[in-house]
Amino acid sequence: MQLGKLSRELSDAYRGLDVKRRAQHFDGWIERATPDADGTSGYDHTETVKDYYDLCSGFMVWGWGESLHFAPLTPHESLEESKIRHQRLMISKLDLKQGMTVVDVGCGIGGPMRRVVREAGVRVVGININEIQLKEAKRLNAEARLDHMVDYETCSFMDMSAIEDGTFDRGYAIESTCHASDKQRAFAEIFRTLKPGALFWGQEMCLTDKFDPNDSRHRAIKRDLMRGIALNDIATFGEVDHALEAVGFQVIEGMDRDVQKGPSTPWYQPMESRHGTLGxxxxxxxxxxxxxxxxxxxxxxxxxxxxxxxxVVRLLDRTADAYVAGGRAGIFTPLYCFLARKPL
Known part of the structure; x- marks a missing residue:
């Protein structure tokens, strides 16, 4: 995305907003979420997530590309090439076939969606609560001449009541359900909308087994990550699996995809150094x-x-520092990937 285009898109996205005030408001969301003495707060995390993407999407796309997710990296690939390889792994794991209808839970601006449509020939329904992102997804899909293969629902994945039970043949959620205030409830809605036998791929931001809740530095890094990425909490691998199983999914596999055989580059390296990732x-x-x-x-x-x-850029810079700190400490990964099935 060129600077001129970024300027136009920021002007469009921020129209009518007091951006500085809204960014400062977002920055204080953890304090607002803290319950009062009587146990209430009146806080709605969905609004915080919406604020996050309203404010940050334009700069994130400019800095990271249309596919707003992490991927396992190797020294001989660019970041974009690594993301494409990772998306193709997901397509393979989901065993997508022409004629299927697939739900993209938290579709962003549709980077992975466009690859899924192009390479698997399936119809995709994008779920997103953020109208700014959906508007951009629609524009990019039309530009790619894929809009006839995509539908959209403007809703939260915590409440997809507009979608009937057993609608989708497959589903995926890439770094989206990590924002859920209640992961089990989010997975329950996805489970409901999938057909019996359907496969579901997810990519979650998680704490690793190295996280020590008694270590003040670990706690500080976790808090910085939560604040910067609008995460209500950060689950462990086991907590993700438990939430899936609690709503009826069978977990086929789950692993930190950053752990690879052969030469590899840490997932956070593009935010730290020019080494280890081409270009x-x-x-x-x-x-x-x-x-x-x-x-x-x-x-x-x-x-x-x-x-x-x-x-906004200052917020993103601080969040990038938190990503690197979490990665270097080995306590955080955005690459816990699972494959689950809704039983027949």
């Missing part, structure tokens, strides 16, 4: 991110970016 963009790196903050401030003065844009 890594400077804007993803610490110095590059600081330069983008400075450039965004200048762009605000020149009225190229809406006021408050630099505040």
């Amino acid at each position: 890594n963009a400077l804007r993803r790196l610490p110095l590059g991110r600081k330069a983008v903050i400075t450039g965004s401030k200048l762009a605000e003065v020149l009225r190229l970016f809406p006021k408050g844009s630099a505040e």
Whole structure:
């Protein structure tokens, strides 16, 4: 995405918003979520997740690409090539066939969706509560001449009541249900909408077995990740599996896909160093991110970016630092991938 295009898209996405104030409001969501003395808070995490993507999608796409997810990396691939390889693994695991209807739970702007449609020839229904992302997904799908193969539902995956039971042949959720305030409830809705025998692939952000709740540094990293990514909590591998099984899924496999045989690059490396990933963009790196903050401030003065844009970049920069800290400490992975089945 070129800077001119980014400027136009930010202006469109931020129209009518006090961006700086909204970014500061988002930054305080953990404090607002803390219950009062009487045990109540009136807090709605769905709104926090919506704020996160309203504010951050444009810059995330500019920095990371249309597929807003992590992937197992290797030294001989670019980030984009690694994401494509990972998406193809998902397509293979789901055993997609032409004529199937597949649900993309939390579809973002549709990066994986477009690959699924192109390569598997299936019909996809994208679920997303964020209207800004859905608008961009529709535009990109039309541009790719794939819009005739895609439908959309503007709703939360916590409540897909507009969709009938047993609608979908397959389903996938890539780094979306990690935002759920109640993971079991989210999985229950997905389970309900799948046909008996359907396969479901998921990619979750998780704490690893190395996380020590008694370690203050570990707790601080976890809190920074939760704050920056709008995660109500961060589950362990076992907690994800338990939530799946509790609603009726059979877990076929589950593993941290960052653990690979042969030469590999840590999943967080593109945010830390140019080494280990072909053609890594400077804007993803610490110095590059600081330069983008400075450039965004200048762009605000020149009225190229809406006021408050630099505040959003600052949030993303801090979150990138948290990702790297979690990855380097070995306590966090965004690559816990599972394959589950709804029994016949």
